[in-house]
Amino acid sequence: MSGPLLRLFISKTEFHGQKLISESMGSARSGATSQWSDATVDWHASHSEVTSPQAFGMLREMGLPVRHPERTFATVDHIVPTNELVEPYSDPLAQAMIVELRKNCAEYGVTFFDTTTGKQGIVHIVGPEQGITQPGTTIACGDSHTSTHGAFGAIAFGIGTSQVRDVLATQTMAIGKLKVRRINVDGQLAPGVYAKDVILHIIRVLGVNGGTGFAYEYGGEVFDRFTMEERMTVCNMSIEGGARVGYVNPDDTTFEYLKGRPYAPKGTEWESAVQRWRSFASDADCVYDDVVNIRAEDIGPTVTWGINPGQAVFIDENIPDPATSPESLRAGIEEALEHMKFAPGQAIRGVPVDVAFLGSCTNGRLSDLKEVARFLDGRKVHPRVKAIVVPGSQAVAAIAMELGLDKIFTEAGFEWRGAGCSMCLAMNPDKLIGDQLCASSSNRNFKGRQGSPTGRTILMSPLMVAAAAITGEISDAREVFDILQGSAV
Amino acid sequence: MALASISSVTGRGVHVAGDDIDTDRIIPARFMKCVTFDGLGEYFFYDVRKDADGNDRKHNLNDPRFKGASVLLSGNNFGCGSSREHAPQALQKAGFRAVIAEGSPKSFLAIPSSWAYLVSRPPRLTSAALSMLLRQIQHWKSLWTWSAAKCASAINPSRVAFAQAHAKLYSLVNGIHSLNCWPTMMLSIAD
Numbered sequence: 001m002s003g004p005l006l007r008l009f010i011s012k013t014e015f016h017g018q019k020l021i022s023e024s025m026g027s028a029r030s031g032a033t034s035q036w037s038d039a040t041v042d043w044h045a046s047h048s049e050v051t052s053p054q055a056f057g058m059l060r061e062m063g064l065p066v067r068h069p070e071r072t073f074a075t076v077d078h079i080v081p082t083n084e085l086v087e088p089y090s091d092p093l094a095q096a097m098i099v100e101l102r103k104n105c106a107e108y109g110v111t112f113f114d115t116t117t118g119k120q121g122i123v124h125i126v127g128p129e130q131g132i133t134q135p136g137t138t139i140a141c142g143d144s145h146t147s148t149h150g151a152f153g154a155i156a157f158g159i160g161t162s163q164v165r166d167v168l169a170t171q172t173m174a175i176g177k178l179k180v181r182r183i184n185v186d187g188q189l190a191p192g193v194y195a196k197d198v199i200l201h202i203i204r205v206l207g208v209n210g211g212t213g214f215a216y217e218y219g220g221e222v223f224d225r226f227t228m229e230e231r232m233t234v235c236n237m238s239i240e241g242g243a244r245v246g247y248v249n250p251d252d253t254t255f256e257y258l259k260g261r262p263y264a265p266k267g268t269e270w271e272s273a274v275q276r277w278r279s280f281a282s283d284a285d286c287v288y289d290d291v292v293n294i295r296a297e298d299i300g301p302t303v304t305w306g307i308n309p310g311q312a313v314f315i316d317e318n319i320p321d322p323a324t325s326p327e328s329l330r331a332g333i334e335e336a337l338e339h340m341k342f343a344p345g346q347a348i349r350g351v352p353v354d355v356a357f358l359g360s361c362t363n364g365r366l367s368d369l370k371e372v373a374r375f376l377d378g379r380k381v382h383p384r385v386k387a388i389v390v391p392g393s394q395a396v397a398a399i400a401m402e403l404g405l406d407k408i409f410t411e412a413g414f415e416w417r418g419a420g421c422s423m424c425l426a427m428n429p430d431k432l433i434g435d436q437l438c439a440s441s442s443n444r445n446f447k448g449r450q451g452s453p454t455g456r457t458i459l460m461s462p463l464m465v466a467a468a469a470i471t472g473e474i475s476d477a478r479e480v481f482d483i484l485q486g487s488a489v
Numbered sequence: 490m491a492l493a494s495i496s497s498v499t500g501r502g503v504h505v506a507g508d509d510i511d512t513d514r515i516i517p518a519r520f521m522k523c524v525t526f527d528g529l530g531e532y533f534f535y536d537v538r539k540d541a542d543g544n545d546r547k548h549n550l551n552d553p554r555f556k557g558a559s560v561l562l563s564g565n566n567f568g569c570g571s572s573r574e575h576a577p578q579a580l581q582k583a584g585f586r587a588v589i590a591e592g593s594p595k596s597f598l599a600i601p602s603s604w605a606y607l608v609s610r611p612p613r614l615t616s617a618a619l620s621m622l623l624r625q626i627q628h629w630k631s632l633w634t635w636s637a638a639k640c641a642s643a644i645n646p647s648r649v650a651f652a653q654a655h656a657k658l659y660s661l662v663n664g665i666h667s668l669n670c671w672p673t674m675m676l677s678i679a680d
Contacts, residue, residue: 051573053524079522093522100524144572144596158596160574161526176595208509209566212594242569244595308509308569332508425518434541446513446570453517453536 004180004282005136005153005249006215049097050078050427051142055164056104068171069109073132074101076115077122078427082390082417085115094428108168121393121419124148124361128232129395131261135250135277140167145361145443147238150247151231152254153280155215157245178244179213179289184220187296192478194371195230196363196441196461198222200302200312202234203241206292208310211243214290217282218248222296228257229367236362237443240309249281301477304445304459305348306336311445313348315464315476321345339447340456341435348474351458354436356387356469357450358414358462360424363441364392368462369400373408375463375481381413382472388415388430390422414469426451439468502589503549503558505534510563511570512597516579529575530582559586568597 052074059066066072079094088095098115105112113119113126120126124145127133135153139146144158159173167173185198203210216238223231231248238246248254255274258264265273300314311333313319321344322333337344342351358364358372369391381387389409391397397419400406406416423430424442431451432438438450438457445457458474467477477483520532538550545551561580567588568576576597580588 050521051575054526054574057525078518091522097522097524142572142574144570146572158572160572160577162574178595208569209594212566239570239572239596242566242594308511335507425513427518427522431519444511444513444570446511448517448519448536449513451519453539454541 003286004182004215004217004288005247005280006155006178006180006217049076049101051161052104052164053097053100054161055142055168056100056108058162058165059108059168062169064169066108066110066168070111071171072110072168073113073127073130074105074110075113075120075123075126076101077120077419077421078425080115080120080418080420081428082388082420082422082430083415084429085418087115091429115394118394118398121391121395122361122364122421124232124236125365125392125396128152128228128257129261129393131258131264134258134264134273135254136280140164140173144239145236147243147246148232148236148361150235150238150245151228152258153247153250153277155245155247156235158239178215180217181211181214181243181290181292182217182219182288183292183294185218185222185294185296185299186220187222189222189296189299192463192476192481192483193296193299193301194461194463195226195233196459197299197302198296199234199237199240200304200309200459201299202292202294203237203310204302204312205294206241208240208308209242211238211241214243216241216243216246217288218246220293223248224251226253227367228253229365232365233362233368237309240443250277251281301461301464303348303464303474304457305340305342306333307339307445307447308336309443309445309459311336312459315349315474318345318347319343339454348458349476351437351474353382353385353439353458353468353473355423355432355438355440356381356385356414356465357390357423357430357438357440357442358388358465359390359392359417359422360440360442361392361421362424362443363462364390364396366396366399368441369396369405369409370403372462372466373405375477376408376412376466379412379470381469384472385469386415387413387469388417388423390417390430391419394419412470423450425449431455432457439465439474441465501555501558502560502562503552503555504562505537505549506564508564509566509569512568512573512576513570515568515576516573521573521575526575526578526582528582529579530584533579533583557584559584561585561588563588566594568593570596572596 076098079097081089081091081094084090087098089098102112102114104110113121119130123141123143127149128151133139133149133152133154137154139149139154139156140159140163142159142161142164146156146158149156157175159167163173183202189198218231218234235246235248255277259270264270300316302312303315304312305319319337319342320333322330322337323344325333358368369389391400410416420428422428423432423438423440424444426432426449432455433452435454435456436452438455440450440457440459441462442457442459445459447453448455450457460468461477463477463481467475467480471480514537515534516529516532517535520529520535523529534550538546538548540546549555
């Protein structure tokens, strides 16, 4: 039976008269008349100094073991300080959380990429770089940006803590049926337009709740050409568009990335794995619940102006005026303008910036840092701006330093930090102060997200963050870095 | 850790206006540094309730008329953002037992209802019904009774289409906390 890649995920289950069969999910079972299937989770990432301690606590209380400790991997990312690499951390709560995770992993036999291993980092960066994330797998983790792993043709869910408990105890979880929306981006992105702009544009067009009930399948010429890291940037923010998961079908780019990684299949197993993975891709004739077509040429460098990721404009556009906006949006726009301290209809370009944050599971990968570094040459961060670079993992940091990127950044006036989530959600000491405005390569601009209740976040691509850092205001990176529009970079 | 059976919620309602109330709003990340959920109730909607100096803002959540409310009414896409269980936990610890919202993303709805509160989903809640609920809440006198039975009848008629809600109701009514019991429960519901 032909169908989208998501068919893998529901095994031996009858839906809408279709018989969806998957070999990869052999042990799954489900209630025949229900919309819920009890899906086997191939691996579970526990990043989860934040979301796992309560789950382990509940297991302990119930007297249950971890059913498949070899299928759970853990690391620390949310609470680790990025400028203080020696324990005990000055924040006793952060110290307690890392100690708790270390203890739980040791007790239950779970692999822990600790800060001393050289493999620690943001869970959504570590999984792929270790080769744990593979096509066709079902992945769960107590963090909504787990959708990142969909870049490999995996079905990857962010889950709550009691679901983490259930996955630890059973290696399965109950999941509702999803519809599939195919999003095609065809054509050629202009120079200075990045994967981040693509996903911000998609969310702007479809809305922050447009994806409710859907899995997003991304495809088209732009995704065919994208590197794995670019695909991860897009899949990462699927959840910001309300989609439960987002994925790209596996292809040669996927296999090339995985080959030789520590947890990837080796030797003769590699060839059969590639053959199997290739078969997972959506069938050419499959029918989607919805199809959205976007032209790459219509996408420009995109920045948010409000308090959710869908409130975004191109850099040369103005912020909306509630008076001329549809009535249903008016209250939301007014609330956003009040928080952001923007005037209705004003230009977004030229807004003064206090902080520039380059990092996060959206844009903290090696290619993000390389792309910015190659433009920095001789330029300096504006004196008003505090600019920090937080590599997504220790492995990213190590390669970046081998390439001398840390020097390029520090010479330009950026602070070079250790790996972690840092100022994306400010659970470590990296926080905005008061109503500081941050040009950020992260994924959420919710009120209070970056640690100060009145702090202001503008989401954008890494190169746009660098442009803001250098000019001290929201700027068009194509002008700042002399990227000629319409020519090859 | 058996959970109490919940078949109805009776109490005051409070309205938190607006669409897209995100999980950072419900519980700001800076308050999530904890290894148990116990203390979260103190921080629910913290930045909505408190100004930068920690003083109470003028907001329904600080209004003595709604003190002790256990039913929260909100707009579309309630609970968008993170899948952190800290959000429903904070609501629960703050005394809420039911959320009636125009809509919620799956990441929020998928967090087990075993945390003992009902989320009513909206296609059933017409705009007329919603404004009636709002008026009732604003008149603050009325106590709410939100019963599983009533909720079920509101959510019907399509058993298959709304199986998810049925499963959640079933687990609430029976105090079942394990998600993996659900397929079994589905069969009993289908009887």
